[in-house]
Amino acid sequence: MTTATIDKAAPTRTVKYGSMSRDRAWALRWSYFFLVIFAIFFLTPPIYMFITSLKSSAEISAATNPWWVFHPTLENYTGLLTSNQFLRFFWNSAIVSIFVVTITMLIAVPAAFALSRMRFWGSATLATGVFLTYLIPETLLFIPLFKMFAVVGDWTGVQLINRWYVLLILYPTLTVPFCTWIMIGYFASIPKELDEAAIIDGASWFQTLTRIFIPVALPGLIAATIFAFTVSWAQFLYPLVFTTSTDQLVMPVGIITTLIKGDVFNWGQIMTGALLGAAPPLIIYAFLMDYYIAGLTAGATKG
């Protein structure tokens, strides 16, 4: 009886599905069409970077078809990768980013643990305050900070301006609030029973953090690490303001201030430098895309 009704119903349903799937097929075709257009728009600059990086200066100034490489050469790459100055920029960037990631995690993880699990006086306000700090842009703070560090230099004799390590003090203001915020979200999603069990078994708060919270919230930790790294790698304003000597510069500022000499633009080298500067975040993104996206969306969806 039941099979009969299903059989009867089946033909009409397939017909209906047929028309719907035809609609869907068209919707799909249009989707792909527009996605291709958007992909072209989004990928043109990086691809053009790559094309230009393979050209010699002679070919660039010959004003041939800019979208094609007629005589591919690696001279820009070898030129930059053997230049001590450029390697210095890369080294500075790497050191600064690695230190900033470490500092950020050492500050953010315990703070997030304290704010999400161990209430203390004003902890709720502080959690909101952390988020609010994340909303304060660096463009608002760079002038007072510049003056502050100059004054500190005058008072104590500790010269911070125009030293690469000043960035280790500055970058955490950009990375710590957001990392703390997303770690609070991840820690809050861990069931209370888990740490209660640990406490009953005699674990200290520190052990609860290192043995339970960090392993369980590892995806969040990776997302926060990626965020901290990409932010410190990409930061442009602070190094532009605080460092000027060529041996103290990081990648983005170094490429812009040293490769552009007056009105002479050596575009082949500039594009190669820009591509090499974009490479570390892109490589991390290529391998850890899901964590990267989790970190991006966590700020708004986990709150």
Add this chain to the structure above:
Amino acid sequence: MADVVLHPDRAATSKTVRKRGGLHNMLKRKSTVAFLMALPLILLIAILVIYPAFYALHLATLNKSMQRFIGLSNFEFLFKRETFWLVVKQSCIFAITAVIFKAVLGFIIAHFVHNIPAKGQRKWRGMLLVPWVIPPAMSTLAWLWLFDPSYSAFNYTLSFFGIGPIPWTGDEMWARFSVILVNIWVGAPFFMIMYLAALKSVPDQLYEAAAIDGANWWQRIWYVTLPMMRNIIAITTLFSLIVTFANFDIVRILTAGGPLDHTHIFATWAFRIGIEGSDIPLGASVSLFMVPILAVAAIFILRDISKRGNEA
């Protein structure tokens, strides 16, 4: 008599004992441990964010050599300058136009990505997020080269359609268009990712119910998708408004404020005056003008977050 003498003594000893015990207990207490764990964060925020913010207020009231208090003279001076009003206008045009286009474009692209089979979504999403991943300073260099006055690859392509060389960064209107275009290029993928995450969280049953009720494509978006995504749209837009309004990298590298200060926004102009022109108080006053709009956006975001906190 002896009693009286003894009493304070005993009281004192018992007090110290209690005090030591109290200190010991306090160190062991949960809230103290928690406070100590959060202390580096509190110090960082207090010294490097809150203090400079108020220090900027103080700086804005000093004269150029920072010797003398001059009250609001810096602001009076700014209000009299034509460039200042140009910067205000351009900052608003820049932020509002860019955010609207980013939001709309992100919404459209998110829909297209959501439409295609789940298997291919990852690949497309990965490709479309690339502009957000590249450091903006680096990608703006590529745009600068694409906009080059004499070798512009865009002008080369457009010349085949008989459109003729466009002064991308040379003309005032085109330069405004260019900085907004680059900003949209950098920011639209972020909106796309946020909206895509929101789209995935809309239960399919709602669309099925709408389809049964005979809702067409537009009605489904208007009555199902948008209300379900309202929170994310609001928070992403407000957040992007803050970031775009406070933008520095793109304008600085692409036009450096030119031609004739027509593309300066608050951040780049503050840099020009405060760091390059070494008039720190005036630069601080300029950057302070970002505060009102940031505060408004922040209040809305906070309201939204606390609302969701109450729901949870």
